Amino acid sequence: MPVLPEVRHVRAFTLDEALSLIDDDVVPYAGATELVPAMRLGVRRPEAIVDLKRINELGGVDLDMATNAVRLGAAITHREMADNSVVNEFLPSLAAAAAHVGNVRVRNSGTLGGNLSFAEPRSDLSVVLSALDATVEIASAGGQKTIPMKDLILGAFETCLSPDELLIAVTVPFEPVGMSYWKLKSYERPTVGIASLPVEGGWKIVVGAATERPEQTTIATNDLDAVDAFVNSLDISDDLSGTPDYKRSILRSRISRIVALP
Amino acid sequence: MSTPVNIAFELNGRKIDACVSARTTVVELLRDTFRLTGTKVSCELQVCGVCTVLVDSLAVSACSMLACDLDGTSLTTIEGVMQGTELHPIQEAFIETNAFQCGFCTPGFVMMTLALLDREPNPTVETTRDWLDGNICRCTGYQPIERAVQVASRRLAEIESDSD
Numbered sequence: 262m263p264v265l266p267e268v269r270h271v272r273a274f275t276l277d278e279a280l281s282l283i284d285d286d287v288v289p290y291a292g293a294t295e296l297v298p299a300m301r302l303g304v305r306r307p308e309a310i311v312d313l314k315r316i317n318e319l320g321g322v323d324l325d326m327a328t329n330a331v332r333l334g335a336a337i338t339h340r341e342m343a344d345n346s347v348v349n350e351f352l353p354s355l356a357a358a359a360a361h362v363g364n365v366r367v368r369n370s371g372t373l374g375g376n377l378s379f380a381e382p383r384s385d386l387s388v389v390l391s392a393l394d395a396t397v398e399i400a401s402a403g404g405q406k407t408i409p410m411k412d413l414i415l416g417a418f419e420t421c422l423s424p425d426e427l428l429i430a431v432t433v434p435f436e437p438v439g440m441s442y443w444k445l446k447s448y449e450r451p452t453v454g455i456a457s458l459p460v461e462g463g464w465k466i467v468v469g470a471a472t473e474r475p476e477q478t479t480i481a482t483n484d485l486d487a488v489d490a491f492v493n494s495l496d497i498s499d500d501l502s503g504t505p506d507y508k509r510s511i512l513r514s515r516i517s518r519i520v521a522l523p
Numbered sequence: 524m525s526t527p528v529n530i531a532f533e534l535n536g537r538k539i540d541a542c543v544s545a546r547t548t549v550v551e552l553l554r555d556t557f558r559l560t561g562t563k564v565s566c567e568l569q570v571c572g573v574c575t576v577l578v579d580s581l582a583v584s585a586c587s588m589l590a591c592d593l594d595g596t597s598l599t600t601i602e603g604v605m606q607g608t609e610l611h612p613i614q615e616a617f618i619e620t621n622a623f624q625c626g627f628c629t630p631g632f633v634m635m636t637l638a639l640l641d642r643e644p645n646p647t648v649e650t651t652r653d654w655l656d657g658n659i660c661r662c663t664g665y666q667p668i669e670r671a672v673q674v675a676s677r678r679l680a681e682i683e684s685d686s687d
Contacts, residue, residue, distance in 0.1 A: 270526040270545030297587045364657020369581040
């Protein structure tokens with residue numbers, strides 16, 4: 262017995278073609294890492310699926326030395342990001358995070374666009390990209406727009422994308438010196454992810470995985486009260502990877518150590 | 524009705540033309556159509572690794588890949604690993620080090636080891652663990668599998684230097 266429900270399949274070769282097709286019941290996919298399990302579990306029941314893998318416009322890494330940024334096509338896989346020389350040179354924390362997403366097989370098939378569009382809360386990339394003030398290009402048959410990464414994800418498995426919109430690229434400013442991303446991972450997906458980067462007088466901190474979406478703040482050097490206030494303000498998810506108290510305790514100790522750095 | 528999709532791909536070195544239903548997964552095509560049952564199915568979430576196959580030399584989960592996406596690729600399964608009637612050095616190494624007991628996870632581990640040694644012919648224990656992190660074995664406790672990878676790595680290096 263097939264494990265997947267009946268579905269129509271369309272292979273798109275250009276972006277315009279894909280945009281003319283996608284809608285409520287006609288959903289795009291590339292790696293299928295998230296879509297196939299979601300269809301098997303009955304969480305998604307599209308009438309048709311649109312293969313984006315042969316659309317050249319969705320691939321590639323473009324280095325822009327004029328704006329000090331790297332533009333990543335949405336169909337780039339985690340492995341391609343981890344291996345890419347431009348990503349490694351200008352966005353080393355992103356390359357390192359991509360090199361440790363899920364497992365080897367997930368990294369070989371899963372894509373940047375799929376990871377962000379699915380908005381699984383326990384994602385590394387959304388935390389790193391939020392910290393870097395990345396922007397996201399969104400296209401629909403009606404036109405294109407660019408939004409800040411932090412506005413893309415609204416909650417668990419929920420983005421601001423409407424069904425006729427497609428995330429086509431992410432543009433990431435060069436990583437500043439002193440940035441880091443740390444995660445606690447007991448199994449497959451992160452339990453807690455923390456990105457930090459130095460700003461004037463302190464640290465910008467972005468927390469993810471333990472929360473429904475990436476949450477960010479700025480904390481002055483050594484301001485442990487602010488660490489407490491931030492950690493206590495977060496709505497922490499309670500799941501098999503740990504209780505909210507446990508995750509809060511990890512966040513508190515880890516962020517306290519970061520902000521103690523000069 | 525699911526769309527019938529014509530695909531052309533290579534399966535263990537043989538050219539295949541097939542018409543598959545859009546909802547057929549790679550592991551269903553392998554096991555149900557081609558009767559290649561060496562590739563196993565378990566978690567169906569890309570977590571356990573028993574369905575690991577190589578598509579264009581990259582390890583993927585056959586449970587979560589659509590068969591129609593095989594078009595234009597080269598697919599290697601555990602059945603394609605033997606060299607004629609000889610076991611592959613990785614398979615020999617698994618036997619020598621007792622790197623399996625029930626054997627259900629073994630095809631997946633062999634395929635992942637093949638991908639690992641293709642990319643990193645001489646991996647450290649840390650690299651090995653990193654690569655095998657997504658393959659689950661409930662019998663061995665993993666240490667014999669790590670030894671198998673080391674033994675296979677040495678054996679392949681010897682074969683390489685003999686052929687020079």
